[in-house]
Amino acid sequence: MSRYESPRVNAGAAKVVLIVLIVLVVAGLVAASSVKIVDAGTRGVLLHWSAVDLTQPPLEEGLHFVTPFADDVINIEVRTLKYERSTTSASRDLQTVRTTVTVNYHPEKEMIHYLYKNLGLDYENRVIQPAIEETVKQVTANYNAEELITKRPLVKADIQDEITDRLNEFNLATEVISITDFEFSLLFSQAxxxxxxxxxxxxxxxxxxxxxxxxxxxxxxxxxxxxxxxxxxxxxxxxxxxxxxxxxxxxxxxxxxxxxxAWDGKLPLVVGEGGTPFIQIPISP
Missing domain, CATH: 1.20.5 (Single alpha-helices involved in coiled-coils or other helix-helix interfaces)
Incomplete structure (x- = not known):
């Protein structure tokens, strides 16, 4: 009997080990899927079955537990970001102007789930780039080329206000907008x-x-x-x-x-006619 029972025991033990391994693997997968980390300088957008969960606020930095397999977290950076764009436009007097604009901005921390839902992660090319190009063309058309130089602070303020308003509509907050360069045609520069x-x-x-x-x-x-x-x-x-x-x-x-x-007390070398001194000294009697 023992000769025939030994293979059965070994087969049963192997099945138990296999089941344990499967359970451990599944448990590991469940644990890994239920734990998400939001990196420093970012906020997490919670996705439920790949759809943005707008009922939950963005996740703060650190460790978070979510529903395994159903939920996922997308990290979006909310630190100060920099975007630079050069564009060509025409002034009011039809001079060609090449303008370089630098925008320092950051996504609104509490609104990044709307930002991700509406624009995804490629919001720079979808929103910021066209906002800069359209604004620069619109503003520079209001000034002649000489005014773009002499009234630079006013031009900058117009560009800054317009870009800020456009980006605020998409929950992007501007910090500093700089016009780093105005370049004109060679002929105009010489003039x-x-x-x-x-x-x-x-x-x-x-x-x-x-x-x-x-x-x-x-x-x-x-x-x-x-x-x-x-x-x-x-x-x-x-x-x-x-x-x-x-x-x-x-x-x-x-x-x-x-x-x-006027006499200095000395007799003069020159005398008058008859030996009389030129200056007569009165003598008291």
């Missing part, structure tokens, strides 16, 4: 350069003229001051002469007194 150079020369000529006018005014003021000084000096000398003439008329001895004031 602008020539105009700037001419304006600089005109400004220099205007400054030179102003400097010449100021210098002329300074010279005129200086000449006027010198003339007034000469007049004052001449008037002073005339007044002095009148005073001396009046003193001589009133006192004949005034001249002799004046000579003594």
């Amino acid at each position: 602008i350069e020539s105009k700037v150079e001419a304006e600089q020369k005109a400004f220099k000529a205007e400054n030179d003229l102003l400097r010449i006018q100021v210098e002329a005014q300074q010279q005129e003021a200086q000449a006027f001051g010198i003339a007034n000084a000469n007049i004052a000096e001449a008037e002073g000398e005339a007044k002095a002469i009148r005073i001396i003439n009046q003193a001589l008329a009133e006192n004949p001895n005034y001249l002799e007194w004046f000579k003594t004031r």
Whole structure:
């Protein structure tokens, strides 16, 4: 009997081991399917039988348990993202303009399940790219080429407001929108350069003229001051002469007194006629 029972026991044991293995595999698959991880910097969109479950809010970062085999989780990044696009448009005066726009944005954290349902994961090409191209063409058509340069802050504000409004409709929040470059045709760029150079020369000529006018005014003021000084000096000398003439008329001895004031105490080398000194020194009796 033992010879015939041994193969049966071995076959039964093999079946048990196989069943256990199958159970473990199934349990492992169930466990793996019921556990989902939402990565850092992302939010999870819960799918139930491949359909977006809008009744549940997006899943936060970390470990989550879901219905095995029926549910799945799609991670969508909600950190600041960057999208850059260059587009060609025409200004109001029909100048060709190549504009490069950079958009820093992020998906709305609490609305990513609607974003995924409506656009999927390719929302940059579906929404952001056409929004930039249409907005740039629309805004640049409102300005001539020179205004696009001189009124750049205003142009940027128009582009930023329009792109922001367009992306908000799809639950995409803009942070910073920058116009990184305005490129014009070579002919127009040369014309602008020539105009700037001419304006600089005109400004220099205007400054030179102003400097010449100021210098002329300074010279005129200086000449006027010198003339007034000469007049004052001449008037002073005339007044002095009148005073001396009046003193001589009133006192004949005034001249002799004046000579003594001017004499330095030395006899002159030049004498008058007959040996008389040119300056006579009055001697008291």
